[in-house]
Amino acid sequence: MAVNLPLSLLLLFSLSSFQTLSAKPRDDLVRSSCVHASYPDICLRTLSSYDGPANTPRDLAQAAVKVSLTRARKVSDYLTTVRSANKREQSALKDCVEQVGDSVDELSKTLSELQHLRTGGSGASYRWQMSNAETWVSAALTNEDTCLDGFRDVDGKVRSDVKRKITNVARVTSNALYLINRLD
Incomplete structure (x- = not known):
């Protein structure tokens, strides 16, 4: 006996099967890359839900830096809004704003370096770029x-x-460093 399924149902089933199959290699890459990270659960959670491309180890390292950069920017914005009557807190906040601002700059440079990383994974230029990225993170x-x-x-x-x-920012940044180190 033949089953007559509506065309829309067949199309929906086909698309969901394709999405499952196409997402599997990415999920496997994220899982295998995050398993030995400093904070594997955070790594898995942040990179599994990442919207951009993350199909290669390089993509994954860039995604991790983007996550870290986004969180550092949010913390920087937050710190500039915090007010305190306590002189010690004021001083600590002022220093912290500067430190996190420097982190944002360094993560931005790292992301740029990874985006322009010479393919091939060898040679003096590649090693120089990797050294820069590792140093800045x-x-x-x-x-x-x-x-x-x-x-x-x-x-x-x-x-x-x-x-x-x-x-929180330090943990995602630590994971980003781990994923960058894996590229070397």
């Missing part, structure tokens, strides 16, 4: 840590909010 991480250091002797809601937000 490492510097961004250091800036994020330095921001937190400024709040060491401060207590309260501002400190806990800043710490939570900076820690």
Whole structure:
């Protein structure tokens, strides 16, 4: 007995099968790339939901830097709106705004370097570009840590909010560094 399915139902089934098949290699790449990251759950969550291309290790490293850059910019915007009557907090906030601003600059340079990375994965030019990317992401991480250091002797809601937000950025930045290092 032949089953007559409406054409729209057949088309829908075909498209969903195609999407599942085409998404699988990307999901596998994300999973296999994130498994040994410093924060594998965060890596998997942020890169699995990433909208842009992430079909190669290089795409994935760029995506990780974009995630980090976006979060660093949001934290930078947040920090410029925080007000405090406490002099220590004010000083820590001022320093933190500068440090996170530097992180944004370094992550921007990293992204540009990765986007212009010479293909082929060898040669002096490639090694130079990789060294730049690794150095800038490492510097961004250091800036994020330095921001937190400024709040060491401060207590309260501002400190806990800043710490939570900076820690989040530092974790995605650490994962980005890991994925960049995997390119080498």
